[in-house]
Amino acid sequence: MSAEVETPAEENTQYGMPGKPLARGPFLFGLIGGLGVLTAIAIGQMVVRSLSVIILITVAMFLAVGLNPAVEALQRRRLSRRTAIGIVFAGVIVAFALFGVAIVPPVSQQLADFVSAVPGYFTELGNNPTLRALEQDYQILSQLRSFFTGSMATTLASGIMGAGLVVVDGLFTTVTLLVLMLYFLGSLHTIKVYLLTLVPATRRERTGAITEEILSGIGGYVAGNVLISVIAGVLSWIFLTIANVPYALALALIVALTDLIPLVGATIGAVLVTGVALLGSVPAGIACAIFFVIYQQVENYVIYPRVMKRSVDVTPAVTVIAALFGGALLGIVGALLAIPVAAAISLIIREIVLPHQARN
Numbered sequence: 001m002s003a004e005v006e007t008p009a010e011e012n013t014q015y016g017m018p019g020k021p022l023a024r025g026p027f028l029f030g031l032i033g034g035l036g037v038l039t040a041i042a043i044g045q046m047v048v049r050s051l052s053v054i055i056l057i058t059v060a061m062f063l064a065v066g067l068n069p070a071v072e073a074l075q076r077r078r079l080s081r082r083t084a085i086g087i088v089f090a091g092v093i094v095a096f097a098l099f100g101v102a103i104v105p106p107v108s109q110q111l112a113d114f115v116s117a118v119p120g121y122f123t124e125l126g127n128n129p130t131l132r133a134l135e136q137d138y139q140i141l142s143q144l145r146s147f148f149t150g151s152m153a154t155t156l157a158s159g160i161m162g163a164g165l166v167v168v169d170g171l172f173t174t175v176t177l178l179v180l181m182l183y184f185l186g187s188l189h190t191i192k193v194y195l196l197t198l199v200p201a202t203r204r205e206r207t208g209a210i211t212e213e214i215l216s217g218i219g220g221y222v223a224g225n226v227l228i229s230v231i232a233g234v235l236s237w238i239f240l241t242i243a244n245v246p247y248a249l250a251l252a253l254i255v256a257l258t259d260l261i262p263l264v265g266a267t268i269g270a271v272l273v274t275g276v277a278l279l280g281s282v283p284a285g286i287a288c289a290i291f292f293v294i295y296q297q298v299e300n301y302v303i304y305p306r307v308m309k310r311s312v313d314v315t316p317a318v319t320v321i322a323a324l325f326g327g328a329l330l331g332i333v334g335a336l337l338a339i340p341v342a343a344a345i346s347l348i349i350r351e352i353v354l355p356h357q358a359r360n
Helices: 026-049 051-075 081-126 129-138 140-149 151-186 188-197 201-242 248-258 265-280 282-308 316-359
Strands: none
Touching: 026 051, 051 081, 051 151, 051 188, 051 201, 051 316, 081 151, 081 248, 151 188, 188 201, 201 248, 201 265, 201 282, 201 316, 248 265, 265 282
């Protein structure tokens, strides 16, 4: 029985020998490469345009992870997770409301006092003999009055409208942030389980343990940072009340809020409060400057190490570098997120990279 040998069909050479397949040609390669570049540019533009939304989601997730230890602490007291989330969320709302109540009235009062005091300033200037003589020759005060009642009034009106839009936008962003944080708190466990299913089964247990360690570190960092800020605000409020500085509670809240920012936050709050105190009384301003210099030393070398020693395992040099890079990339938000991110990277290097290098 003989097997028939199939011969390939002869190529049609009537129009010349065929060239290389189109799939390997330079035109198709360039076309696919160009489409890839355009796709990368489009994705980059999408990321840039939605950067504010990405930051908002990241901050909401960060806050949810930070507040999760408080929710779990309430759960250990035999409360359901839904009830615990409601209590923690109500506490956050109350904190925002107290901050607004303490800040808005003093600012409004100061602005109203300034507007009502402007005519008195012109009257005092008009009683000055030198300025009275200049007024007769150059009409300086008349021009100032027309400026404040004319173009300045228009500028102030537009500025007030712009400030109102900024306030509305800030309120909308705050509400969106709180809603996202609430959703993330409620579905945090589900998100963790879902993401772990994407990991191979042989590595799932170890990945889950490392993830829990990272999340507990972030939660401890947020809780510790908030505790340090509360201590700074309470001590500042006590001192400002004793020093009889106006609006002590509002200024103490500013100190507590700025103290959340790594590296420079405490200094910014101290400079602002000291400047406000100097406007009211020079001795009170000097006392504030001395108080904040002493307190910052106590916070940096006593309070911060004791509070953070069980939260994040990051050396001081890495903390400074991470905060600088985070601030350069994403501003205040980046500085806030940089330290727990650095702690997470340090944990991954210690638990995965270094053992792998040791085995090799």
